Amino acid sequence: MDVFLLNDVCLKYADIPNFPRSTVHGHPCVCMQGRFHLVTTCACGFQITLPMRVFKLLGVETVFLTNAAGGPQPGLQVGDVMVIKDHINMPGFAGNNPLAGPNDERFGVRFPCMSDAYDRELRQLALDVAAELGYCEFMQEGVYCVLGGPSFETIAECRMLHSLGADAVGMSTAHEVIVARHAGMRCFALSLISNRAVMDYDSQEKANHEEVLETGRQRAEQLEKLVSTMVARLERNNNSF
Numbered sequence: 396m397d398v399f400l401l402n403d404v405c406l407k408y409a410d411i412p413n414f415p416r417s418t419v420h421g422h423p424c425v426c427m428q429g430r431f432h433l434v435t436t437c438a439c440g441f442q443i444t445l446p447m448r449v450f451k452l453l454g455v456e457t458v459f460l461t462n463a464a465g466g467p468q469p470g471l472q473v474g475d476v477m478v479i480k481d482h483i484n485m486p487g488f489a490g491n492n493p494l495a496g497p498n499d500e501r502f503g504v505r506f507p508c509m510s511d512a513y514d515r516e517l518r519q520l521a522l523d524v525a526a527e528l529g530y531c532e533f534m535q536e537g538v539y540c541v542l543g544g545p546s547f548e549t550i551a552e553c554r555m556l557h558s559l560g561a562d563a564v565g566m567s568t569a570h571e572v573i574v575a576r577h578a579g580m581r582c583f584a585l586s587l588i589s590n591r592a593v594m595d596y597d598s599q600e601k602a603n604h605e606e607v608l609e610t611g612r613q614r615a616e617q618l619e620k621l622v623s624t625m626v627a628r629l630e631r632n633n634n635s636f
């Protein structure tokens with residue numbers, strides 16, 4: 396069941412007016428269990444990002460996001476954790492931006508800047524905490540590219556994305572970050588490289604959701620430790636890194 400956890404209060408998504416419904420199996424997370432993707436709601440970026448505005452209204456200042464992603468960057472291995480330093484919003488090139496339509500000035504300006512979308516201090520904190528925990532061998536930093544899904548990429552698409560500067564490719568996160576940044580919240584995001592992007596016509600590899608879930612299970616404990624240590628560090632410093 397999809398639930399929204401706020402302190403000890405647990406709300407069903409179905410009980411929150413206008414809240415979208417998650418349809419993808421296997422996306423539990425710490426505070427919001429059940430995620431929304433472009434494919435869930437007929438490419439309506441506004442609806443899938445509504446939770447960010449709910450967070451803002453609840454007084455949230457910093458948003459942590461995680462995702463599973465394929466890796467077109469040859470330096471990335473399955474199981475690597477990539478701190479996202481920037482994104483490419485591919486659906487945005489076709490006009491699918493979650494901020495399209497009338498701007499709600501109560502949240503932010505009409506034309507928000509995105510060159511600082513992923514908070515520099517939080518990225519450094521992640522790398523520092525990872526080093527303390529002994530995670531350096533699988534920590535990376537890179538650019539995440541969001542596509543609409545739900546089909547995985549063709550070989551030609553993977554090659555193109557790599558040449559465009561994408562290190563990881565997935566189906567979420569960038570829309571949420573755009574809306575969170577519009578509302579002035581700080582953003583930090585991680586990609587777990589759950590599968591290699593297939594770049595070679597002779598390869599027998601095929602992207603599939605089971606591999607994505609399995610890689611997630613294998614790294615779950617370390618990811619939880621990394622994020623919870625970062626959150627504890629932030630709390631200790633009054634959210635000021």
Ligand SMILES: O=P(O)(O)O[C@@H]1C[C@H](O)[C@@H](CO)O1
Binds near residue numbers: 430461462565568608
């Ligand atoms: O919610 P994320 O972006 O982690 O989920 C990815 C995208 C698809 O839902 C799924 C593909 O296996 O994982």
Ligand code: HPA
Binds near residue numbers: 463464564590602607
């Ligand atoms: O290879 C991928 N492509 C797109 N989305 C994904 N989510 C997990 N792996 C992938």
